Amino acid sequence: MSTPSIAIIGAGAAGTAAARTLKAAGLDIDLYTRCGERPYNRTLVNKGIAIGLLEPAQAALPDTGATLRSETVRGLDPRARRLRLESGDTHAYDALLIATGSRARTLDEEVIGRDQAVSAGRLTTLHSAADAVRVRDLLATTKPARVLILGGGLVASETASLLTDAGHDVALITRAAIPGANAIGAHVARRLRDLHRPQHAAYLERTVSSIRTLTDRISITLNDGSRVEGDLAIIAHGTLPAAPAPWTGPDGIPVDSRLRSMHAPRQRIYAAGGVAVHHYPGHGSYRIDHWDDSVAQGIHAANALLHDLGMADDPGLYLPNSLFSARIHSHTLTGVGHPALSTSTRLVSTDPLLTAHYLEDIPVALTGIDAASLVRDRTPLLHQQAPTGS
Ligand SMILES: Cc1cc2nc3c(=O)[nH]c(=O)nc-3n(C[C@H](O)[C@H](O)[C@H](O)COP(=O)(O)OP(=O)(O)OC[C@H]3O[C@@H](n4cnc5c(N)ncnc54)[C@H](O)[C@@H]3O)c2cc1C
Known part of the structure; x- marks a missing residue:
């Protein structure tokens, strides 16, 4: 067999780790990232770019040696083994790794005034470098800014801490009584809540009912009727998997224990990182959206691919321990x-x-x-x- 052609969709944590592993095995890789995007480290979106510490270019990931193709993949045909690209072109592959990560959850469309606040630049997610630049630019015009953080997970907590340290006036608004309890356990989440308490306001067990956009601020009405005003509100409600068509729904790409896609068995399609949905033996399905674990999954999927091509040993079961x-x-x-x-x-x-x-x-x-x-x-x-x- 001639050298197989490998495509990787996604050049973040999982995609670049897989590309390095496959390059080291002597394979040629086409590594796709979204149109106009250079691969970057998403963990620096809030810790670096949004607070003005880093320019987006400083968050760039190192070169992997793969052929980088800055073109969004619109979809794929698993049987024909072809990608459909933004330009209308197609790209044939022998094996494919999907590492397209996740997208930010937004506020429900029932929240009155949501779209107006987004258009005015006063309501945003904080998931991409572009989001971070918008947040940075708005914060630069108002200091201290009143920032409302909607959510209580790790990104929300960390961003609240970063913006408080930067001198802004922060308030957390969370549905949960103990924010983050599902993700990190109740004991640790409770301690975290106690760390927030002296630093800034926290509206626990509240949700957003409506948002009014005024010329210089927004006013959010919560489900208990109370109102909070801010210069900016950041939605940090977690993520959903971001797979290309035909798997664009909220379910991501279910994978087997070697990270082979279960949507297209025996088609040499693998998935890793925030887009992959795993099954823990004896438990159920789960998804992890952390940097190091996505790197570990990228390497694991690449090794499974090499094994299926007869070029490496079976990597065994993937288990989350990053x-x-x-x-x-x-x-x-x-x-x-x-x-x-x-x-x-x-x-x-x-x-x-x-x-x-x-x-x-x-x-x-x-x-x-x-x-x-x-x-x-x-x-x-x-x-x-x-x-x-x-
Ligand atoms: C603000 C913020 C802070 C974070 N901080 C931390 C932290 O401190 N520690 C931690 O462990 N985790 C953190 N995370 C989570 C971490 O960044 C993600 O878990 C990790 O990036 C997931 O890796 P991934 O490879 O699955 O996706 P990503 O790294 O997001 O990469 C996805 C890639 O896919 C590409 N892509 C997507 N769709 C297409 C398409 N259709 N065509 C072509 N390319 C496409 C994108 O351009 C990108 O290159 C943070 C996340 C955010 C948003």
Whole structure:
């Protein structure tokens, strides 16, 4: 067989990690990114670009050696093994890795005044470098700005902390009583909530009912009838997978244990990173949207592809055991694995705070505050007794 032609859609964490792995095996790769976009590190959107610390070009990812094609892939035909490109051209491949990441959830369309606030530039997501530039430019005109952060997950918490440190007047508005409890467990989420309390206002157990856009600000009415005003509101409601057609719906790309697409079995299509939906043996489906885990998935999918081409050993089951962290109000939250998989949480230590998350009696994740070394020490214990499977 002549050298197979490999295409990767997406040049973020998963796509670039896969490209490096496949290049190292001597394969030629076409690496697609959206039209006009240079590959960049999305974790720097809030930590670097939005706060004016980095220009977008400084968040660029290093070259992988693959042929970079800056053209949005509109869709694919799995049977014909062809990509359909923005330009109308098509591109044939022998094997394909989909690493298109995720897109930001927006506010429900029932929220009155949503579109007007977006058009006025006073309501935005903070997911892309373009979002971050808009936020940076608006904050530069108003200091201190009143910033309303809608959401309570890690990106919301970290952004609240960054903007507070930058001298802005921040308020968090979250549906949950303990923001982030599903993602990091209730103990750690409670400690995080207590870290926010002295720093800025928090409207817990509230949702946005309507938004009024005025000439110089927005006024948000919450579901309890109260009103909050701000110069800018940032939606941080998490993400949805962003797959190309024919899989553009909210379900992403279900993958098997080697990260092969289950939408198109035996078609040499793989998926990794924020777009991939996994199945934990004996549990159910789950998706992880963290940088290091996306890198690990990209490498795993590339190794599975090499195995299927007869060029490498079977990489085995993919299991989530990468670290993630966030700096929030001078404290460091560290986690490993995927806490949302768990059915119970046990307190390992109160000072520093460390919790272990179990799926029945299998440890699947750890989370803690200022407990990075404890988390690292215990990481090898994750997924012990996890079933093996194909
Ligand atoms: C503000 C912010 C801060 C974050 N901070 C952290 C953090 O501190 N730690 C952490 O672990 N995680 C963090 N994350 C999450 C992390 O960035 C993501 O989990 C990670 O980037 C996912 O990697 P990925 O490869 O799946 O997707 P991405 O890195 O998003 O890459 C997706 C790629 O696909 C391309 N693409 C998409 N659709 C198409 C198409 N149709 N055609 C061609 N190309 C396409 C895009 O151009 C991009 O190159 C943060 C996310 C955000 C938004």
